Amino acid sequence: MITGKVVFGLFIGLASGFAVGAGFVAFVTVLGVIPRLTQLTKTMQFIHYYEAAIIAGVVIGTWLGLQEVKLFWTKWLLVPIGLADGIFNGMLAAALTEVLNVFPILAKRMGIQEKVIYLMMALVLGKIIGSLFQWIYYVDL
Amino acid sequence: MDLIYLRMRNRVHVQKNQQVRLKDVAKFIGDDEQVKKIEEEVLLTVTHEDKNIIIIDLVQVIEAIQAIDQSIEIQTFGPSQTIIEVIYEKQKVSFLAFTAVWLLLFLGAGMTIMNFHVDVSMGEVHQKLFTLITGREDRKPLLIQIPYSFGLGIGMILFFNHFFKKRFNEEPSPLEVEMFNYQQDLDQYVIMNENKESNRHLDNR
Numbered sequence: 252m253i254t255g256k257v258v259f260g261l262f263i264g265l266a267s268g269f270a271v272g273a274g275f276v277a278f279v280t281v282l283g284v285i286p287r288l289t290q291l292t293k294t295m296q297f298i299h300y301y302e303a304a305i306i307a308g309v310v311i312g313t314w315l316g317l318q319e320v321k322l323f324w325t326k327w328l329l330v331p332i333g334l335a336d337g338i339f340n341g342m343l344a345a346a347l348t349e350v351l352n353v354f355p356i357l358a359k360r361m362g363i364q365e366k367v368i369y370l371m372m373a374l375v376l377g378k379i380i381g382s383l384f385q386w387i388y389y390v391d392l
Numbered sequence: 393m394d395l396i397y398l399r400m401r402n403r404v405h406v407q408k409n410q411q412v413r414l415k416d417v418a419k420f421i422g423d424d425e426q427v428k429k430i431e432e433e434v435l436l437t438v439t440h441e442d443k444n445i446i447i448i449d450l451v452q453v454i455e456a457i458q459a460i461d462q463s464i465e466i467q468t469f470g471p472s473q474t475i476i477e478v479i480y481e482k483q484k485v486s487f488l489a490f491t492a493v494w495l496l497l498f499l500g501a502g503m504t505i506m507n508f509h510v511d512v513s514m515g516e517v518h519q520k521l522f523t524l525i526t527g528r529e530d531r532k533p534l535l536i537q538i539p540y541s542f543g544l545g546i547g548m549i550l551f552f553n554h555f556f557k558k559r560f561n562e563e564p565s566p567l568e569v570e571m572f573n574y575q576q577d578l579d580q581y582v583i584m585n586e587n588k589e590s591n592r593h594l595d596n597r
Contacts, residue, residue: 287551323527326535333536337543345551349566355574363485373497375545381502382541
């Protein structure tokens with residue numbers, strides 16, 4: 252009886268992990284962040300290692316997130332982690348904006364093809380300032 | 393029998409009341425004298441009724457050439473139609489409209505990122521990460537959150553390969569490719585729909 256329950260539990264855990272993992276990979280693939288990074292750094296040949304990095308990050312992140320581990324390392328380690336976290340999220344956000352195809356239509360409608368960069372900077376500054384506002388001020392309200 | 397090669401141009405900008413000659417819509421190669429005669433032939437004059445897009449199909453050009461000399465043999469390559477865009481006056485960008493859109497995007501981007509953070513409980517994750525690394529608790533782990541916020545911007549700039557006018561390498565950015573694709577789609581549409589040669593309605597005469 253007990254082993255039956257355990258096996259069933261393991262099965263459910265594995266199945267939900269499959270679904271979430273597949274969803275994550277599909278999301279990252281559709282947005283094309285990894286190809287973009289390899290293109291910027293001209294490191295196409297290492298793409299398999301980047302895959303491994305994503306998988307390792309997901310597995311380790313999942314495990315640590317579900318445990319109550321405390322590492323007692325220096326708090327300054329948080330600065331590079333936060334920065335990397337932000338860059339990755341920023342790339343996801345940019346890719347999402349691009350997939351949605353808003354800019355070409357907006358620029359065409361307004362006849363400002365050459366000034367799209369300025370509209371893009373509006374998004375970038377909006378994200379930075381919105382995020383800073385939230386963490387520094389808004390959470391205290 | 394003379395052989396003439398012709399290649400239609402992709403896109404031509406003209407002004408109102410301007411005469412469009414064959415040399416404006418296509419490039420001709422062949423016997424010098426003959427090419428000169430063909431090139432100077434006036435194909436049409438832009439009138440107000442033309443609105444802002446005229447499509448010249450390859451067959452119209454061939455027709456015009458045959459009207460000059462029946463015996464010319466024509467070899468074509470390249471696109472099979474030219475898009476003539478009539479520029480009425482230099483489009484003026486309204487500074488007010490631009491500012492309005494800029495502010496809309498700025499505030500909208502700021503609000504959506506805040507909504508996103510609340511939606512995925514980003515704050516809690518940051519608090520937990522702080523505890524994980526340092527072993528202490530902090531309700532406002534700004535040490536993660538401030539670099540994170542700037543990272544957001546850096547990531548977006550990296551993705552688009554642009555920092556105002558500065559670009560990181562020669563390749564077109566995804567945004568430019570996207571603009572190009574959109575223009576191609578628009579062109580494809582007008583080629584099919586504004587081209588007198590490609591649509592014929594025989595149903596309700």
